[in-house]
Every structure is written in structure tokens, then in C-alpha cells.
Amino acid sequence: MAIEDVKRYFQQWGVEDRIQEFDVSSATVEQAAVALHCEGKRIAKTLSFLVEGKAILIVAAGDARIDNQKYKAYFHTKAAMLPPADVFELVGHPVGGVCPFGVRDGVDVYLDASLKRFQTVFPACGSSNSAIELTLPELEKYSHYRAWVDLCKGWE
Template identity: 65%
Template sequence: MAIEKVKEYFKQYGMADKILEFSESSATVELAAQALHCEPQRIAKTLSFHLGDSVILIVVAGDAKIDNRKYKEQFGVKAKMLDFNEVEALIGHVVGGVCPFAVNKEVEIYLDVSLKRFETVFPACGSGNSAIELTIDELEKYSRFLQWIDCCKGWNEL
């Protein structure tokens, strides 16, 4: 199971005991916020996309949505999310548990600036009922991200 891969991944940093597992689902932003008793925007949702022959992950705040114009400016192509049935094979985690930890080696990871307004955020940990609370510095450190990008809308609009 993917959560076991994530636990193993975090063991090397002495962080495996910080992974939270719930008896209820945390597979959506709303369910995760309920399970964690936090604001939905602090859920760090991890979105998966095709990018040419590659796949990428973009970790965004729970209240952010991909802005197609910004995405195209960033990557030079239209955003094309992975199909539900492709996610586990291409990323290494099931839908609802996709996270930027212990993913398939060739997957590139980006962090969206919508996350920078929080001290801590809650990404999933490989299953639809798990999460970990990380500071933004920890998210950078443990996600092996390539760069911060700005490709979302909805989170900073009045």
C-alpha cells in the first residue's frame, strides 16, 4: 500500500510518527478538513497532470483551482489532468491519497504559491484516510519539489 511507502519514506527523516491516520475518509478537501478540524484552505491537495510524455504533481491550497491561462504560461501546454484510472500506475498513489512523497521516480513536483500564506499545511500520505502536518519549509524539504509556481486562481480573489 502507498501509505506504507510514505511511512517508510518519512522514517529516514524521523518523521513517520507524525503521519495521521483516520477512521474516516480524508480523500477530499472537505473530508480532510473535517477529519483534521482545520480550515479547508490548509489542506494541501496534490493534483496530477500529463506534461508531454511526463507526469507532474502540483501541490496547491485547498481553496485554489488551476488557472488554465497561468498553467499554459508556466508549462507551454494546456492543462490535462490524469484520468482516475491512470493515477496509481503513473504516480504511485491512489486518488484521494496522492501526495508529493514517495512517488514514482520520474514524477516532477511543483508547489503553488497559494500555500505560502500558511505556517502549516496538511498533505495526504498515500491513502484516502491519512495526512501529515508540515510547515512550508518542511513541505519544501520532504517533497523534493522542483520550484514554486503560480498557476492557480480562486484563493486570493475577493
């Protein structure tokens, strides 16, 4: 199960006990906000795309949407989300629990500027009923991100 993989991944920093698991689904931004009793915009959703045949992840605020023009200017290709059936195989986490932690080798992680307005955010932890509260420096450290990007709209 992917959440067990994420727990093992977080053991190297001793933070696996900070993962929260819920009796209800946190698979969508709205469900996660209810489960966590926070604003949806503080949910750090992880979106999976295909670039040059390779999976990438973009972590963005819950109220942000990918801006196709910004995406194309950065990646030089049209935004194409991974088909749900391919997400687990290419990323290592199931749809609803995709996160930037403990992903398959070769998956690049990008953090979107929409997150920078928060002290802490809540990304998923590999299952559709989990999350962890992280500061932005923690998110950077644990995600092994490649770059901060500005690829979203609707949150400004």
C-alpha cells in the same frame, strides 16, 4: 499499500510517527478538513497532470483552483489532469491519497504560491484517510519539489 510506502519514505527523517490516520475518509478537501478539524484552505491538495507524456504533481491550497492561462504559460500546454485509472501507475499513489512523497521516479513536484500564506499545511500521505502537518520548509524538503509556481486562482 501506498501509505506504508510513505511511512517508509518518512523514516529517513524520523517523522513517520507524525502521519495521522483517520477512521473517516480524507480523500477530498472537505473530508480532510473535517477529519483534521481545520479550514479547508489549509489542506495541501496534490493534483496530478500529464505534461509531454510525463506525470507531474502540483501541490496547492484547498481553496485554490488551477488557472488554465497561467498553467499554459508555464508548461506551454493545456492543463490535462491524469485519468483516475492512470494515477497509481504513473504517480505511485491512489486517487484520494495522492501526495508529493515517495512518488515514482521522474515525477516532478511543484508547490503553488497559494500555500505560502500558511505556517503549516496538511498534505495526504498515500491513502484516502491520512495526512501530515508540515511547515512550508518541511514540505519543500520532503517533497523534493522542483519549483514554487503561481498556477492557481480563487484563493487570493
